[in-house]
Amino acid sequence: MAKQNLGIPELLLLVISLGCTFILLVNSQNMNSTTNSTDNPNITTVEPSMTSDQPTTDEPTTDTAGGETTSVPEPVDPQQQTTPTRPEEMSIEYSTIQANTDIGPCTCDLTGNACDVNCCCDSDCSADDISTFSFCNNQDLSNEDRVCFSKETIYNINNDEVTTETVGGLFCIYTDNYEDRNYYTVPDTVDSIDTFDELVTEYGSYNFAKQSETNETFGDYYKYGDKIYTLFEGVKGIALGYLGLPALLVTNACTDNNPARYLVDENTECVRTVTDLATECQTLPSLSSYSYYNEIKIVAVPAYIRDMFVNVTDYNLTTVFPVTTDAPKVNASTQTPSTTPSLYSGEEFVPIRLAQPSFCENLLDIRTSCNISSFQTPTYNNVTETCSNVVTEVLYTITHNATDGIVDAEVLFVLSTVNAESFPLLQKFSTSFVKFDEEDVFARSGNPGYVIGEPLIAGNLTSYEESVDEGTEEVLITYAISLSEDRYNRMTVVTATASGTCSSDPDSRIPVVFGEDIRSGCLISVSFSDVTEACTAINAIAKQALAGEMPQSMYVAMFGNSDVGIVGDWVPVIIQEPVAEPTSIVAGQCDNVILSLSIEILYANIGSLANPQAKIVGVKYTFIPGKLTYQCVGPYCQAGTENLRQKYEIASSVAFLDVSTYPDAVLAEIPPWKVELPNDFFYPLSTASILHVHILTIMLLLMVNLLCT
Template sequence: MAVNMNKREPQQTIFLVFLVLHVLFHGAISSTTTPDSTNTTDSTTDSTAPSTTVTTTVPTTTTTTVPTTTTTTIAPLLPPSELDLNSLTSQCPCDLTGNACDVSCCCDEDCTADDKKAFTSCLPFSTDVDDRVCFRKEIILFENSDPIVSEITDDNLFCIYYDNKEERNFYTNPDLVQTLSTFNEYKAEFPVFSFQSDPITTVSFDSPFYKSGDPIYTVLESLAVGKLGLPRTSNTVECVDDNPAGYLLDESHTCTRSIENLTLECEGAVALDANTFINGFRVVTSPQLFQVFNVTVPGTDNYFSLYNNSYTVAVELDNQTTTVDPIQCIFNATSTGPCGYTSLPSPILGTNTCNNVVRQVHYRIMTEGTTGIFKVLVRFVLSDIPVSASSTASFTQTFSSTFEDTSSSGEPFKRSGNPGYAVGEPVLAGTLNQTNIGDTPVDVILINPNRDRYMTVVRASATGDCVTDSDSRMSVVFGQSVRTGCVLRVSATNLTQYCALMQQTIIDTMEFDSIPEVTSSGFRDNNRYVGLYGNSDVTKTGDWVKILYVNQLVPSAPTTGTSACQLTLGMHIQILYANIGALVNPQPKIIGVSFIYDSATAVQIRPTLVGEYNQPIEVTTSVAFIDVSKPAVGYEGEPPIFLAKLPYDFFYPFISGASTPQSVLSSFLPLVLVVLLTVSRVL
């Protein structure tokens, strides 16, 4: 007997219809206004309109959405203009001039057909939005969509061809801000920089110690609290003095100082006097000073001076660096050297010059962890500024600060990467050296203590001559290929001597420190190495690769019967590197370095009138970084194993008491095969 479970009696159907009408009728009555309402207004619900409803025409009309609290905010008389927020078609955004034709605005209704003939192009007023949503094909596990609304692009992306959720492509229309509380909520949710600032009347710290970036405070002799300044540029190149030095932040700023009347201001302007940056104030070592400070009666035993106490230190001249004089001067507008002053001088107006003007100020601040500042040292560079006929002057000043942590163990060492090289950092280079610790030989890489002198190339002076001193060479930094050229000059009275001297000078100029020694049999093994990583340890020689040399020419005598020297005029440093690690965070690793010399060229040498050989010869040096990274090896995971198992009661009630599905399947397998064969024959 077949039973229809969906069939209902007529009485039940009538009862359900009556129940639905009853609910709808009472719901409609409950949503209407009170009988006292005499005025009604049509309202439409906008998905982008504010959720709160305010009634202004009939005070007696009440709705369930009107808040019970009374506010003093006056609602606008007219609602704001409504725009089609879910449409790309705007009115005409380029129509910015009323009652006049805007140039190239083809949608401007004020533009006539004749006006548009003068337009070279039309300003865009609409933008196409790609409503397709694309995914990698490999991540699509199941798709039941109509083939018309999906496609596979050429780049193997699966894309939804039509997006029926248009709202996702448009901004949400926010409610108007009509109360101060709502305004503050927006400010808290979307914080940005504001020029509004509260005046600081007192100095207070929640923490008893400086934190990185905090301004470094000072105390003047007048007990006024200030900040250690590092003038810098602002919107213009002019120096802005109101810029405090940040704690633990190494900074360097160069700005322009303009003086309207240098004759009058030479000996009075504080910005020109180096004493301004060292005398008359003390540096606060820790903000704890402002927490423990309590002024009592001066002259008594319990008097605490805000200026002279254990929480402040005076600024001292940096005499701890024996290689650099703390007071230096600029000579001939280019070279810098010691001035010979035993004390810091003040500017003095001389004949057509203002002498001893401060040009550079460098603070070296010693810290001891969270205990604060231990010592503040300073170095100066002074110069003489010419006084023009109009007495106006303009020159640059540099202000910098560095921090050194004296509480750390060992000598600080700045890496060039960790582990891979960082672009712009010096390439680690040094010489392999073997020493003995007791009876055990130990290999170590010796590197220059100045990180800018690891590997260098020659640079040219303003006149084009090669600058051969080591301090003026250009540092080789990772990822930056360069090419330099300059002119060399050597003098000799004998041509043979001149050729050998010129070739050795070329080699000395092209290569950096530790020039390999030349013997009669050629160059000795120089044992120069380059670090594989930016953090290569000098004691782990396996993290260093040896520099290879190609076409290294030994100085020789000129060809017999000619006046030509066989010279190599160029050297090229080629560095091979490869990215290792994850694709999202590659780590560059140097895998090989070679110094490739140009093939020897016959250079004709002619003596001068005095019988001396002195001919300018141009040489070139280049550095090239070659990326030899190999692409990642593709890997395809093993497909999952699909285990097809039948539930234990699949054949119920034909078989009962089966202990396992396997026994059921084995017993019914012949019957299943017979049924399948029969069906296949019928079809």
């Protein structure tokens, strides 16, 4: 018989066949050993869970005759006992879970003796019940995907059915002879502290216990993100603390333990509540401007605090230093010596100045300028039942000079007159940092492309210069973009007050920042008569609340650093109004009323693929109309309730759409090879005789020929 050589494919198939045969033999032996150990279902094998040197616990013993497992307690040293004792006559019988079993055939059946809605596998559900279900919550899972039959899965996403189908590949499982790999191993019950701690150590744990306070460490100067330290002069001495910036924590209620951070411009807002305004108006510290600046000095650099702690071994942010004095000074009014704390009066501690002018608001949220020479204590008026001089906004402006630290600080307050209906009261806090001796500073939203999280730059197209051409006598008008000084108030969406109604304060609206899709809404109140007779007025109110103080000719900067003098670098905002006018054909119903505003922003990345720069190419405002119907529900559906008001939501949404055009994948031609030899490459050949030159040339050609073949 002729000898036949095997090719690569035949060798590969032979190796695979031998490997598969070996795996099947090993698995068959494992299955046989497992089967032999489980032939008798009444025999329970107990693995020792603890070594002899560990504390003794109840060891289960096996009764092979009765087929039941009982626990016989062994004597335990009372001093080493860490688990509760059990009565000797008590027999613990654990629920047995069969290995390699899917124990959750109907996981949606969560109510005993009752039919769970949309749970088609619930045995308590009748055929009529299942007919009312819109879908089934049953989990139909396959243990292994690589089987030798097709599997089809249907997903339902927003009512659009998406189908995925998987089939067996080149290798698939036809007969599964090792079923254990598809199931978890049934764990043993943990009944001792030592075993419990072993598992916690092995698999890790989380502890939310409050960390013990440690001493503060102070560097030579502030760095970005450091807490800003302050000193407060009290009766017993000078207390060390930090500048607070109240913020919300878990709920929207204010927490005053949030510190302001160095060089971090922050804006926070939270809610204050009162139970009795007449009593708490003048006693609640969070409502008074006194709490935010008076008798507080900022530490210029942390090194000053570190020097103060030279002789202090135990300190924290509540340490009080005794008042030390300088040489006695004569008081001009009493002609008696007076002392002042030298620590508190040093130039290295910066007082917080009052910014002028501050602002005052009345009950109608009308803001006016008001000069505040010193802190204003909230005052309650028993006649009007109002509390005046209540702090609603606190704005810190801190001037720094690099490593020299903080050189100046001022605070601007907004004081409001409120009543009991104003609560829960929204308070706003902010910190801004300014570099010493820097002038004409302005913030960009990118350079040049927009940066995610920075506010969009939007303004109004205006003419700022008119001139006459001497030759043609034509009037020349120069256009530019006028911007609001507040960069977070240039393009905004509606926001709600603490009670959910639409806020009329333009400074409280939510800014539109690049790359962040948002949705915000608020409530408007209308009555049955309004819906029937005043659809046009409702439409105007809703549009004003959604759009805010939008300019007539609104433009948006293409780049984050667009020049206001170059109008070509700005795109006009396209506004799409409803076609039909709001009307009321049916009583209690308004048609074509604006209920939402959709802001769509198109942007494209340009420049290098490794360093893309975002450019805005289009902005569109779409006012979406709808049907506003006065609902006949409960008390609103009774005679004489025509003037009872219902609340309806209006909403704004912002969507950023990436319209970038990526380069086409075009394969360029292979460049030609350019080989150049140096001038002296054949130098040895040029110095030999002609005969030698011929011989060497022939040898060189032969070598090149051999190398190229």
